[in-house]
Amino acid sequence: MTAPLHETSAGEATATVDGAPDAPGTPDNSGASKAIEGRSPWKIAWTRLKRDKLALAGAFVVVFLILVAIFAPVIVGLLGHPPDEFHEDQIDPLFGTPIGSWGGVSSDFLFGVEPVNGRDVFSRIVYGARISLLVAFLAAVFAVFLGTVLGVIAGYFGGWVDAALSRVMDVMLAFPQLLFTIALVSVLPNEFLGLDGSGVRIAALVLVIGFFGWPYVGRIVRGQTLSLRNREYVEAAQSLGAGRFYILRRELLPNLLAPIMVYATLMIPTNILTEAALSFLGAGVKPPTASWGQMLSTAITTYESDPLFMVIPGLAIFITVLAFNLFGDGVRDALDPKGSR
Amino acid sequence: MLKSSQRRIAAGALLAAATMVVTTACGGGSGDNGGGKGKAGAAGFNAAVNKVANASDKKGGELKFIGSQEADNWDPQRGYYGFVWDFARYYTRQLVTFKAEPGAASTELVPDLATDAGKVSDDGLTYTFTLKDGITWEDGKPITSKDIKYGIERIWAQDVISGGPIYLQQVLDPKGEYKGPYKDTAADKLGLKAIETPDDKTIIFKLPVANGDFLQMLAMPAASPVRQDKDTKAKYGLKPFSSGPYKWESYTPNKSIKLVRNDKWDAKTDTVRKALPDRISVTFTTNADDMDNRLVEGEYDLDINATGVGAAARQKVLQQHKDNVDNPQTGFIRYAVFPQTVIPNIECRKAIIYAADSKSLQTARGGPQAGGDIASNMLPPALKGADAKYDPYGKLAGAPDLAKAKEALKKCGKPDGFKTTIAVRNNKKIEIATAESLQQSLKAVGIDAQIDQFDGAQTSGIIGSPKVVKEKGYGIIIMGWGADFPTGQGFLQPLVDGRFILQSGNNNFSELNDKAVNGLFDQALKETDPTKAGELYKQINTKVSEAAVYLPFTHEKNIIWRSSRLTNVYTADAYNGRYDYASLGVVK
Numbered sequence: 065m066t067a068p069l070h071e072t073s074a075g076e077a078t079a080t081v082d083g084a085p086d087a088p089g090t091p092d093n094s095g096a097s098k099a100i101e102g103r104s105p106w107k108i109a110w111t112r113l114k115r116d117k118l119a120l121a122g123a124f125v126v127v128f129l130i131l132v133a134i135f136a137p138v139i140v141g142l143l144g145h146p147p148d149e150f151h152e153d154q155i156d157p158l159f160g161t162p163i164g165s166w167g168g169v170s171s172d173f174l175f176g177v178e179p180v181n182g183r184d185v186f187s188r189i190v191y192g193a194r195i196s197l198l199v200a201f202l203a204a205v206f207a208v209f210l211g212t213v214l215g216v217i218a219g220y221f222g223g224w225v226d227a228a229l230s231r232v233m234d235v236m237l238a239f240p241q242l243l244f245t246i247a248l249v250s251v252l253p254n255e256f257l258g259l260d261g262s263g264v265r266i267a268a269l270v271l272v273i274g275f276f277g278w279p280y281v282g283r284i285v286r287g288q289t290l291s292l293r294n295r296e297y298v299e300a301a302q303s304l305g306a307g308r309f310y311i312l313r314r315e316l317l318p319n320l321l322a323p324i325m326v327y328a329t330l331m332i333p334t335n336i337l338t339e340a341a342l343s344f345l346g347a348g349v350k351p352p353t354a355s356w357g358q359m360l361s362t363a364i365t366t367y368e369s370d371p372l373f374m375v376i377p378g379l380a381i382f383i384t385v386l387a388f389n390l391f392g393d394g395v396r397d398a399l400d401p402k403g404s405r
Numbered sequence: 406m407l408k409s410s411q412r413r414i415a416a417g418a419l420l421a422a423a424t425m426v427v428t429t430a431c432g433g434g435s436g437d438n439g440g441g442k443g444k445a446g447a448a449g450f451n452a453a454v455n456k457v458a459n460a461s462d463k464k465g466g467e468l469k470f471i472g473s474q475e476a477d478n479w480d481p482q483r484g485y486y487g488f489v490w491d492f493a494r495y496y497t498r499q500l501v502t503f504k505a506e507p508g509a510a511s512t513e514l515v516p517d518l519a520t521d522a523g524k525v526s527d528d529g530l531t532y533t534f535t536l537k538d539g540i541t542w543e544d545g546k547p548i549t550s551k552d553i554k555y556g557i558e559r560i561w562a563q564d565v566i567s568g569g570p571i572y573l574q575q576v577l578d579p580k581g582e583y584k585g586p587y588k589d590t591a592a593d594k595l596g597l598k599a600i601e602t603p604d605d606k607t608i609i610f611k612l613p614v615a616n617g618d619f620l621q622m623l624a625m626p627a628a629s630p631v632r633q634d635k636d637t638k639a640k641y642g643l644k645p646f647s648s649g650p651y652k653w654e655s656y657t658p659n660k661s662i663k664l665v666r667n668d669k670w671d672a673k674t675d676t677v678r679k680a681l682p683d684r685i686s687v688t689f690t691t692n693a694d695d696m697d698n699r700l701v702e703g704e705y706d707l708d709i710n711a712t713g714v715g716a717a718a719r720q721k722v723l724q725q726h727k728d729n730v731d732n733p734q735t736g737f738i739r740y741a742v743f744p745q746t747v748i749p750n751i752e753c754r755k756a757i758i759y760a761a762d763s764k765s766l767q768t769a770r771g772g773p774q775a776g777g778d779i780a781s782n783m784l785p786p787a788l789k790g791a792d793a794k795y796d797p798y799g800k801l802a803g804a805p806d807l808a809k810a811k812e813a814l815k816k817c818g819k820p821d822g823f824k825t826t827i828a829v830r831n832n833k834k835i836e837i838a839t840a841e842s843l844q845q846s847l848k849a850v851g852i853d854a855q856i857d858q859f860d861g862a863q864t865s866g867i868i869g870s871p872k873v874v875k876e877k878g879y880g881i882i883i884m885g886w887g888a889d890f891p892t893g894q895g896f897l898q899p900l901v902d903g904r905f906i907l908q909s910g911n912n913n914f915s916e917l918n919d920k921a922v923n924g925l926f927d928q929a930l931k932e933t934d935p936t937k938a939g940e941l942y943k944q945i946n947t948k949v950s951e952a953a954v955y956l957p958f959t960h961e962k963n964i965i966w967r968s969s970r971l972t973n974v975y976t977a978d979a980y981n982g983r984y985d986y987a988s989l990g991v992v993k
Binding site: 160181 | 715716717718719720723764765767768769771772773774775831834837838840841842844845848855856857858859860
């Protein structure tokens, strides 16, 4: 068996694996009546992904959310109010809850208003998407970068380097990440690295979540590297006199791309949940910056009289995580059809 | 494609979420249709505020307290929570205590173990008390002046008997010469020189410096008698030996307390405690929302902590059970304070005060009922010398005065505003909400305030340390304060007397150190006439307002639950608006 994604053997792989419209994982050559054309493994993966309705739905939601986050000011300008603006005229001063029914939902306030201060929930959800996605993406990028570099080094060089890095990963995985983050955030200075206000918190969240996420990537990359470095094509390259870094870059990394991509997409929803949990516990971005976890935590005090204010950020987190998970699953299935859990 | 089980779970979860939306929404909607009158026997909204509701002398039954906060300690010398002081009268007696009257009348001190409220020498330095006949411990032995002295001496043993108020120690032994009864070399362990007990019926206090509030300090549970042979030191709080109408039957910390009648207590010697119920029980729960629900369902009679119905149950309680609700003032002021080391210019501080939106701050505190009335100065209305109408910055109007704020900014030399930081405890949601409200209204005049949430458990080391406050640049600190005893000294002195600035555990956050203010305190402390002392506190209050270091938000109010079973209920200013527990009874 050749490595399905290795460029030099791509043609072969196509002939055996492609053309399985409804029976994934089982090679079926009935559709091979068409002329066999050389297709790159990425093209094949794309074809498979396109057939996966759930993954496409997930991808659609993901793209939608990214657009919402990028164009938050425009969207809020058209449909909402500034996210920090108080609307106390919408609040019953006696109870601190919205005057209107259903949490104050109206054509003016699409998702209602926040209890006590009357801020527009719609605007805060839209701006909250920015924080969630920004932190999750950057943390995933940071974790994948660290994890790939250190994982490849551990797997390729082996020996004491591998032993040392593997123990470091074990230690990292056993570290109480949530507690550490809460403690760290409470001693964080107000200004740092030229950032201030919420910038400091966002940077801290990205660094901490990313830093504790890399061993997961590192382990997988290390394992893959270990199995790849003894393949014939690597040995061939070695016998032709290729240097270590040439082999790392040209022979190993392209083959590692698939598991890394899969892991990166599946890491984002986890990061979103971690960010929400930290915000919920008060270790997220600073008020008045909107974040979903923080909204949930505020909603606890009024869940009986204004349940909608708890449901909306909960749904936002839920839909986002679900969409990323569906999309991530689809990507994995498309890139590695033999994979199963 | 391979359909993994994870996807099916995901799809199921979506369905579950959709169901959740529908069901919770219905649950919330049904809250609106009650609106009926309270249960039979409910005395009506505010029926027990400053007046007696369901007056009765009928004995019997079990009075059932519930609480979400356990006492810091039930040892009379170690408790500092207000509800402990209120509850302690069930099992302790003092030389003098607060009168059993509703509202402001409760702040009057009446003799309890003593035959009268003490004979004071002309220089105000000597207090002499004679004990009543027939006062006994729960085992029938008489309470002597030596027991009272020993109880008070325990305050000096701060290494063992920690946590309680130390006013008596500061007033009787300001130099700290006495080392406490456990290190006392005298055979009878009664080595404190400031208290003399010439015989079992007489006790004499000798003060080095006069203090007009000395009787207030003797009325605290910390001045209760403790008998030497029953003193279990640090463990005394687990089963205090009773001198009051009830004795401890059982106690499991964080779970429950049971008190039963002390048959040795003679009602004829006690003009204050009614002792109506046969039994008193306290149940502790960790879930405050659950506690509110069980109160509403009638399982328990009242919340021992009396910190008010939580936000979750507030609407239900006020709409459907209003007749079971009292809404008294607690004597607390919620405020923002401006450390002068960070914002030295008075005009900049005035700009903050003018720009603040009192109405919005009040809403953030919970509105006029759960939060309280808008405050315009720093003396709670129940104290002598207070004037709730004194409003130098026009805060009672309930709206920011942007014109004056901008003018003040110009005078301060920062017409476009400035940057500062609001420090707020991270464990108090309401305080974070007030910080956001303040931040929002300051933005209107260009003052950019960042909110810094610090660990609420570290208060004394963070905002209580002037050094940390300066380093962190806390220009605005959000806090609250209630008096230990109902006078200007008890409320204001720790907040504004310059000699009370501490390096750790500081409460004078503004670091106000004004000779005139300090001098007025010295004068007021010597004054034995409460009305004259009140005049002096009024002057102090004016000077503090003029210094523009405080922005008061509200005179705090609580929404407290009064079950329909309770009789003889009334709120007492002496207990920060809580009911006078010693007077309560129940219908069987």
